[in-house]
Amino acid sequence: MIYKFVMCEGSCEKAFLDILVDRQLLYFNRRDLLNDRFYFERQISQSSLAEFRALNPGDQVQILRVGDKLSDHLRLPKDALLKKKIVCPVLEYAVRPEFEIILIINEGLYKEFLKFKSKEKPSIFYKRFHRDYSKQSSYISNYFASMKDKEIVRLLFECQRLRGDANEKGQNSFYDLLGQKVKKCLANN
Numbered sequence: 001m002i003y004k005f006v007m008c009e010g011s012c013e014k015a016f017l018d019i020l021v022d023r024q025l026l027y028f029n030r031r032d033l034l035n036d037r038f039y040f041e042r043q044i045s046q047s048s049l050a051e052f053r054a055l056n057p058g059d060q061v062q063i064l065r066v067g068d069k070l071s072d073h074l075r076l077p078k079d080a081l082l083k084k085k086i087v088c089p090v091l092e093y094a095v096r097p098e099f100e101i102i103l104i105i106n107e108g109l110y111k112e113f114l115k116f117k118s119k120e121k122p123s124i125f126y127k128r129f130h131r132d133y134s135k136q137s138s139y140i141s142n143y144f145a146s147m148k149d150k151e152i153v154r155l156l157f158e159c160q161r162l163r164g165d166a167n168e169k170g171q172n173s174f175y176d177l178l179g180q181k182v183k184k185c186l187a188n189n
Contacts, residue, residue, distance in 0.1 A: 001058075001059050001060075002059075002060045002061070002062055002087055003032065003033065003034040003055070003059065003060070003061050003062070004028050004032050004033050004034065004061070004062055004064055005033075005034045005039065005048070005052075005061040005062065005063050005064070006033060006038045006039060006064045006066060007038075007039050007041050007042065007044070007063065007064065007065050007066065008038050008039065008040050008041075008066050008067065009042055009065070009066065009067025009068060009070065010040075010067060010068070010099065010135065011040065011135060011136060011137040011140075012099040012100075012135055012137070012140050013066045013067055013068075013095075013099055014038050014040050014137060015137035015138075015140035015141050016099070016102075016140055016144065016174075017038050017066060017177075018038065018137075018141070019140075019141065019144050019145075019152075020152070020177065020178075021033075021038075023149050023152075024179075025149060025152065025153065025178055025179065025182050026177050026178065026179060027177065027178065027179040027180065034051060034061055035051065038066075042067075042072060043072075043074065043075055044063075044074070044075070044076070044077065049077060049082060052077075052082055052085045052086075053081070053082065053085075055085060059085070060084075060085050060086065060087050061085055061086055061087065062086075062087040062091070063086060063087075063090045063091070064090075064091045064092075064093065065090060065091070065092045065093070066092075066093045066094075066174075066177075067093075067094060067095075068094060068095055068096055068097060068098045068099055069094065069096060069097065070092050070094050070168075070171060071168075074090055076090075091172065092170065092171045092172060093171070093172045093173065093174055093176060093177055094168070094171040094172070094173070095159070095163075095173070095174050096163065097121070097122060098121060098122040098123055099122075099140075100121075100122035100123045100125075100126045100133075101113075101122045101159070101163060102155065102156075102159055102174070103126050103133075103143065104122055104125065104126055105155065105158055105159050105162060105163075106155050107129070109125075109126075109129065110162060113125050123135065149182075153178060153182055153183075156173075156174050156175040156178060157175055159173065159174065159175065160173045160174075160175035160176075
């Protein structure tokens with residue numbers, strides 16, 4: 001089996017992916033994940049390498065990196081046995097410049113943000129409108145809890161439409177994480 005080893009750069013991304021996978025909106029499900037979970041790490045940790053080694057013979061991992069800039073180079077293991085466990089290429093899914101751009105777009109503040117984007121990070125801009133905002137998984141979980149699946153899918157489509165060219169070459173958007181069936185439902189409505 002090929003497991004998805006999904007590395008989340010921040011707690012916002014991890015909380016959002018937990019919502020998407022639990023609602024079956026991604027192109028994979030929780031059983032496809034290594035140990036049924038997302039990992040909160042920017043580089044492959046020693047404990048994750050130990051989990052790779054513990055896989056059954058023939059099992060492999062495909063690495064997905066999820067974050068905002070993903071500008072740091074991912075260091076892959078040099079060990080020959082571990083190299084055989086990793087399916088290439090590493091897939092990257094970015095939301096640039098920061099996760100909060102999703103919240104800004106959802107609340108119709110994108111045009112206003114564009115006036116300040118060179119002076120202010122999205123997280124600072126968003127906090128001006130929501131003083132209770134914090135980069136915590138609980139905030140993200142609560143924020144998206146009341147949204148319907150269709151609203152979340154439409155939001156990611158809108159982010160792709162408005163920000164599709166913001167990612168580096170070779171990076172996918174969060175919209176690309178959605179399953180084909182989910183995207184077709186959006187197209188039909």
